[in-house]
Amino acid sequence: MEIGKIIGNVWATRKDPILNGMTFLIAELDDGKKIVVCDSIGAGVGDRVIITKGSGARKNLNTSSLPIDAVTIGIIDEKEEK
Amino acid sequence: MEIGKIIGNVWATRKDPILNGMTFLIAELDDGKKIVVCDSIGAGVGDRVIITKGSGARKNLNTSSLPIDAVTIGIIDEKEEK
Amino acid sequence: MEIGKIIGNVWATRKDPILNGMTFLIAELDDGKKIVVCDSIGAGVGDRVIITKGSGARKNLNTSSLPIDAVTIGIIDEKEEK
Amino acid sequence: MEIGKIIGNVWATRKDPILNGMTFLIAELDDGKKIVVCDSIGAGVGDRVIITKGSGARKNLNTSSLPIDAVTIGIIDEKEEK
Amino acid sequence: MEIGKIIGNVWATRKDPILNGMTFLIAELDDGKKIVVCDSIGAGVGDRVIITKGSGARKNLNTSSLPIDAVTIGIIDEKEEK
Numbered sequence: 001m002e003i004g005k006i007i008g009n010v011w012a013t014r015k016d017p018i019l020n021g022m023t024f025l026i027a028e029l030d031d032g033k034k035i036v037v038c039d040s041i042g043a044g045v046g047d048r049v050i051i052t053k054g055s056g057a058r059k060n061l062n063t064s065s066l067p068i069d070a071v072t073i074g075i076i077d078e079k080e081e082k
Numbered sequence: 083m084e085i086g087k088i089i090g091n092v093w094a095t096r097k098d099p100i101l102n103g104m105t106f107l108i109a110e111l112d113d114g115k116k117i118v119v120c121d122s123i124g125a126g127v128g129d130r131v132i133i134t135k136g137s138g139a140r141k142n143l144n145t146s147s148l149p150i151d152a153v154t155i156g157i158i159d160e161k162e163e164k
Numbered sequence: 165m166e167i168g169k170i171i172g173n174v175w176a177t178r179k180d181p182i183l184n185g186m187t188f189l190i191a192e193l194d195d196g197k198k199i200v201v202c203d204s205i206g207a208g209v210g211d212r213v214i215i216t217k218g219s220g221a222r223k224n225l226n227t228s229s230l231p232i233d234a235v236t237i238g239i240i241d242e243k244e245e246k
Numbered sequence: 247m248e249i250g251k252i253i254g255n256v257w258a259t260r261k262d263p264i265l266n267g268m269t270f271l272i273a274e275l276d277d278g279k280k281i282v283v284c285d286s287i288g289a290g291v292g293d294r295v296i297i298t299k300g301s302g303a304r305k306n307l308n309t310s311s312l313p314i315d316a317v318t319i320g321i322i323d324e325k326e327e328k
Numbered sequence: 329m330e331i332g333k334i335i336g337n338v339w340a341t342r343k344d345p346i347l348n349g350m351t352f353l354i355a356e357l358d359d360g361k362k363i364v365v366c367d368s369i370g371a372g373v374g375d376r377v378i379i380t381k382g383s384g385a386r387k388n389l390n391t392s393s394l395p396i397d398a399v400t401i402g403i404i405d406e407k408e409e410k
Contacts, residue, residue, distance in 0.1 A: 001270075001282040001316055003256070008163035010085070012132055012156030014123055016142055019155060024083075024132065026163060030280060034112060036083040036132055040313075041260055045164050050258060050270065050282055052315045055137045055219075055301045055383075059313040060262055067122075067141040067155050069134045070083055073265060073313050074258030081254035081272060082291050090245035092167070094214060094238030096205055098224055101237060106165075106214065108245060116194060118165040118214055127246050137219045137383075149204075149227075149237050151220040152165055172409035174331070176378060176402030178369055180388055183401060188329075188378065190409060198358060200329040200378050209410050219301075219383045231368075231387040231401050233380045234329055247352075247364040247398055249338070276362060286395075287342055296340055296352065296364055298397045301383045305395040306344055319347060319395050320340030327336035327354060328373050 003076065004029045006047045010036055016067055025072070027051060037070040038063060050074040085158065086111045088129045092118055098149055107154070109133060119152040120145060132156040167240065168193045170211045174200055180231055189236070191215060201234040202227060214238040249322065250275045252293045256282055262313055271318070273297060283316040284309060296320040331404065332357045334375045338364055344395055353400070355379060365398040366391060378402040 004027035012024070023039040027049065035051075040060050043049050049072040057071040058064050086109035094106070105121045109131065117133075122142050125131050131154040139153040140146050168191035176188070187203040191213065199215075204224050207213050213236040221235040222228050250273035258270070269285040273295065281297075286306050289295050295318045303317040304310050332355035340352070351367040355377065363379075368388050371377050377400040385399040386392050 001314060003280075003282060008161065010132065010161045011159045013159050015132070015156030016122060018142075024156075026161070034085075036085060040262060050256065050261070052313050054315050056304065056313050056315040058138065058141070059304070059311060060264075063313075065141060067134050067138050067145075067153060068083060069136050069138040071313060074261030074270075077257045077259050079254065079256045079272070090243065092214065092243045093241045095241050097214070097238030098204060100224075106238075108243070116167075118167060140220065140223070147223060149216050149220050149223040149235060150165060151216045151218050172407065174378065174407045175405045177405050179378075179402030180368060182388075188402075190407070198331075200331060222384065222387070229387060231380045231384050231391075231399060232329060233382050233384040247396060249362075249364060286344060296338065296343070298395050300397050302386065302395050302397040305386070305393060306346075309395075317395060320343030320352075323339045323341050325336065325338045325354070 001050045001052050002029050004049055004051050006043055006045050006049060018066060035070055037072055038068050039072050041072050041075060043072045043075050048076040083132045083134050084111050086131055086133050088125055088127050088131060100148060117152055119154055120150050121154050123154050123157060125154045125157050130158040132158060165214045165216050166193050168213055168215050170207055170209050170213060182230060199234055201236055202232050203236050205236050205239060207236045207239055212240040247296045247298050248275050250295055250297050252289055252291050252295060264312060281316055283318055284314050285318050287318050287321060289318045289321050294322040329378045329380050330357050332377055332379050334371055334373050334377060346394060363398055365400055366396050367400050369400050369403060371400045371403050376404040
């Protein structure tokens with residue numbers, strides 16, 4: 001997984017209808033790259049999150065059948081590097 | 083997912099027959115990389131879109147059995163970064 | 165998907181037997197990276213092709229059970245960027 | 247797979263509930279990139295590990311239904327390059 | 329797929345038990361990156377091989393249920409670029 005900081009939102013009125021109701025957030029990864037993630041845990045701007053990419057992003061009750069490839073799985077409380 | 087801008091089209095007469103009727107667009111990602119995406123939402127040149135890559139690109143009624151790895155899932159109305 | 169140019173061939177006598185009969189081509193991607201792709205459409209050296217990577221490379225009648233991760237899905241006739 | 251060194255831990259109280267009880271470690275890959283991995287083998291800070299990414303990270307009794315994309319599969323005893 | 333040269337071995341006594349008996353090799357890709365691959369074809373140090381990554385690495389009789397993401401599928405006899 002990767003650690004990212006939620007820095008914004010993105011809205012799309014014209015979209016695959018199965019995505020209605022999903023929240024799309026912009027996350028900045030540690031290398032500066034910005035990606036779009038679906039939110040499954042109530043994350044918002046300013047939160048540092050753990051992001052799962054690929055098919056793992058659909059192993060969640062709310063996202064299992066969606067055409068997505070990135071999801072927030074946790075909001076980071078604390079990180080410790082040695 | 084990634085944000086890209088649709089900048090062109092690509093045509094292939096000789097292709098896997100299961101792809102007949104699909105539209106192939108050229109999208110430029112934020113890092114300048116150009117990829118080919120299938121369109122599922124009526125996107126065209128000039129639109130900024132959300133792109134799903136990998137197996138998620140086939141979680142769509144129109145693309146589920148296709149040999150593709152990237153699809154447009156939404157046309158961006160507005161993007162807000164803080 | 166990515167656009168690549170077929171620039172060569174690669175042969176492997178000792179291989180997973182399920183791959184017998186498959187053609188392996190060398191494709192150069194737009195960023196100069198060279199990858200090996202299976203061919204499903206009769207592509208050859210000099211052709212510009214659309215390449216699907218990952219599990220999508222096995223969504224084809226001829227490749228569905230193969231241990232591969234890249235396949236040609238179309239030979240490009242024309243590309244138009246605006 | 248990739249080789250990484252476990253350099254830290256990350257904690258998330260608010261997370262997908264299916265992840266309760268999983269250990270999240272920070273691994274530094276050979277190219278300096280840091281990723282978050284689930285642990286399936288008792289790895290800890292200081293261990294050099296083999297990391298599987300993508301859907302393969304869920305081919306483990308403990309991780310098969312989790313929204314994750316990276317897991318430790320072995321702690322390296324010895325590595326020999328020629 | 330990618331072309332790599334087998335340059336070493338890696339051993340892990342503490343590992344997911346389902347991996348017992350698998351050989352882990354170190355492969356150097358054309359861009360200099362080193363990855364760990366499972367061997368399914370009897371490859372050894374010095375061989376140039378074709379490597380399949382991702383879920384395709386498990387489309388092999390010996391690897392279908394393993395938590396791996398890269399496998400050797402062929403030992404290269406000859407490569408011809410034009």
